[in-house]
Amino acid sequence: MSQTNHLTLHLKNDLAEIERVGEAVAALCEEHSVSAETVYAIELALDEVLTNIITYGYDDGEEHEIAVRLTLVDRELNLEIADDARPFNPLDAPTPDVAAPLQDKPLGGLGIHLVRTLMDHIEYKREHEQNVLIMTKKIA
Amino acid sequence: MEITQTQNGEVLIFAIQGKLDSLTSKTFEGRLIPPIEQGNKKILLDFSEMDYISSAGLRVLLLAARLLSDSDGKIALCGLKPSIKSVFDIAGFSAVFPIFPSLPEALDELKK
Numbered sequence: 001m002s003q004t005n006h007l008t009l010h011l012k013n014d015l016a017e018i019e020r021v022g023e024a025v026a027a028l029c030e031e032h033s034v035s036a037e038t039v040y041a042i043e044l045a046l047d048e049v050l051t052n053i054i055t056y057g058y059d060d061g062e063e064h065e066i067a068v069r070l071t072l073v074d075r076e077l078n079l080e081i082a083d084d085a086r087p088f089n090p091l092d093a094p095t096p097d098v099a100a101p102l103q104d105k106p107l108g109g110l111g112i113h114l115v116r117t118l119m120d121h122i123e124y125k126r127e128h129e130q131n132v133l134i135m136t137k138k139i140a
Numbered sequence: 141m142e143i144t145q146t147q148n149g150e151v152l153i154f155a156i157q158g159k160l161d162s163l164t165s166k167t168f169e170g171r172l173i174p175p176i177e178q179g180n181k182k183i184l185l186d187f188s189e190m191d192y193i194s195s196a197g198l199r200v201l202l203l204a205a206r207l208l209s210d211s212d213g214k215i216a217l218c219g220l221k222p223s224i225k226s227v228f229d230i231a232g233f234s235a236v237f238p239i240f241p242s243l244p245e246a247l248d249e250l251k252k
Contacts, residue, residue: 015163040192040223047194051162098232102205110231111195117230 003031005072013054013064013085021046021068032072034139041118042077042137048111049081049090049133057085057131072139079135088131089124090115143171148184151250153243155186160197169200176204181213182250186243188219198231205237214238218246 007028011017022043029039050066058064069080095116096109116122121136141164142157152175160168176183183204187193208215218240220228228234240246 018162037223037226043192044194044227047161051194051196055162098230099235100232102202102209102236105202105232105236107199107202110198114195114227114230 004028007070009068009070011050011066011068013058013066013083015051015054018047018050018054021050025070028070028072029077029139032139034077038137038139042079045115045119045135045137046079046081048115049135052088052090052111053081053083053085053131057083057088059086075139077137077139079137081133081135082130084130087126089126090133091122091124141167143168145171148247149251150180151182151184151247152180153184153186155189157189159192160190160200161192161194162196165194165196165200168197169203172200172204173207176207176211176213179211181208181211183208183213183215184243184246184250185215185217186219186246187217187221187224188243190219190224191221193224193227195231198227198233201233201237214250216240216246216250218243 007024009021009024011021025043025046026039029042046068053066064084066081066083071078090112093109093112096106096113098113119135120138123134125132141159144155146153154172205215216238219242220239225234238249240249
């Protein structure tokens with residue numbers, strides 16, 4: 001029986017689209033017996049990155065397309081997100097002080113912190129007027 | 141996501157079912173924050189049926205906890221699944237939120 005190793009999704013810049021990504025990730029991971037914990041990490045990382053792009057990336061009120069490519073090779077999942085939003089390198093974002101007491105805890109920046117912690121490798125490039133973020137996660 | 145709200149004495153209990161993501165967190169914020177602003181001081185969040193939380197959901201929890209701390213109120217959480225607990229750990233939330241295995245234990249704490 002052949003297994004799916006590659007998947008491309010094209011999303012509109014609408015938060016309601018993110019659910020579709022989660023479902024596709026869950027289906028792909030189920031085929032490859034990925035642990036529930038790893039599926040959560042992958043779904044969360046994609047959710048956080050896409051939410052940032054959709055919420056903060058555009059100010060023209062127009063519809064845009066975001067491409068999400070998932071590739072599973074040698075028990076490593078590659079996630080590539082390409083968008084034409086304003087240039088934004090999540091690797092440049094400051095690390096929030098998560099050890100701060102309640103009143104000083106930062107309300108922002110947590111999403112990117114989760115992504116950086118949960119993924120094994122993250123790479124950002126700006127090419128052809130697009131942000132391209134590549135994240136990899138080892139599949140146990 | 142489904143939110144079930146119940147009252148037990150002065151404790152307001154919110155049970156979350158499903159996913160607390162960027163979309164559903166707005167609904168959750170609209171249900172959780174107004175009662176706190178109206179003076180409810182004891183809040184219990186039952187996460188035993190919650191499968192997923194993102195930073196958008198964490199943000200709502202932080203807002204609630206800050207409001208409660210300003211008004212001498214209390215918040216307690218219960219029933220976190222292991223994957224939810226790891227997100228809490230990474231975000232530094234496990235250190236500031238009282239987390240209990242079960243609802244009765246969280247209720248006991250809030251009723252003290």
